Amino acid sequence: xxxxxxxxxxxxxxxxxxxxxxxxxxxxxxxxxxxxxxxxxxxxxxxxxxxxxxxxxxxxxxxxxxxxxxxxxxxxxxxxxxxxxxxxxxxxxxxxxxxxxxxxxxxxxxxxxxxxxxxxxxxxxxxxxxxxxxxxxxxxxxxxxxxxxxxxxxxxxxxxxxxxxxxxxxxxxxxxxx
Numbered sequence: 001x002x003x004x005x006x007x008x009x010x011x012x013x014x015x016x017x018x019x020x021x022x023x024x025x026x027x028x029x030x031x032x033x034x035x036x037x038x039x040x041x042x043x044x045x046x047x048x049x050x051x052x053x054x055x056x057x058x059x060x061x062x063x064x065x066x067x068x069x070x071x072x073x074x075x076x077x078x079x080x081x082x083x084x085x086x087x088x089x090x091x092x093x094x095x096x097x098x099x100x101x102x103x104x105x106x107x108x109x110x111x112x113x114x115x116x117x118x119x120x121x122x123x124x125x126x127x128x129x130x131x132x133x134x135x136x137x138x139x140x141x142x143x144x145x146x147x148x149x150x151x152x153x154x155x156x157x158x159x160x161x162x163x164x165x166x167x168x169x170x171x172x173x174x175x176x177x178x
Contacts, residue, residue, distance in 0.1 A: 007091040009061035016068035055087040063088040066095040074136040081155045098172035100139035
C-alpha cells in the first residue's frame with residue numbers, strides 16, 4: 001500500500017487481486033482500482049491472465065501484482081513484466097517471495113526509542129521448496145535475486161526501490177518505472 005500511495009496514482013490495476021482487500025483500501029484514498037484475475041469465481045472486474053491482459057496500452061497509472069508471478073514458470077516472468085509495462089502509464093509494483101533466510105531484531109533503547117536491525121543469513125545451499133503452487137521463488141534453486149533483477153532490466157523497466165519488509169521478510173517488494 002505504501003509503495004502504491006508513493007506513486008500518487010489516480011488509477012490502479014491489481015493483477016491477482018483475490019477477494020479485493022487492496023481495492024477496498026484504495027477506495028478509502030479515492031483511488032480508482034480494477035482487479036484482473038484468472039479466477040472467475042472471485043468476480044474480478046477483468047477476467048484475464050498476467051501474460052495477456054485484455055486492457056489497452058497505458059490504461060492505468062500503476063499496475064501491481066502481489067505474490068502472483070511465482071505461480072507461472074520463470075520462463076514467463078519477462079513476458080509477464082512486459083505485459084504489466086504495456087498497460088501501465090508509469091509504475092509497476094511487485095511482491096515476490098524471497099526464500100533467503102533473514103533475521104530481524106527490534107530493540108527499545110532508552111531515550112532513543114525502537115531500533116530495528118535485519119540481516120540475511122548466508123547459506124551454501126538454497127532452501128528446499130515447500131509450496132507446490134510456486135514454480136519458483138527468489139533465492140531458491142535456479143532463481144537468484146540477480147536473475148530476477150536481470151530480467152526486470154531486460155524489459156526496460158527501472159528498479160526505483162526493492163526491499164524485504166521486516167514483518168514478513170518472505171515478501172520482497174519492487175517498485176518499477178517505465
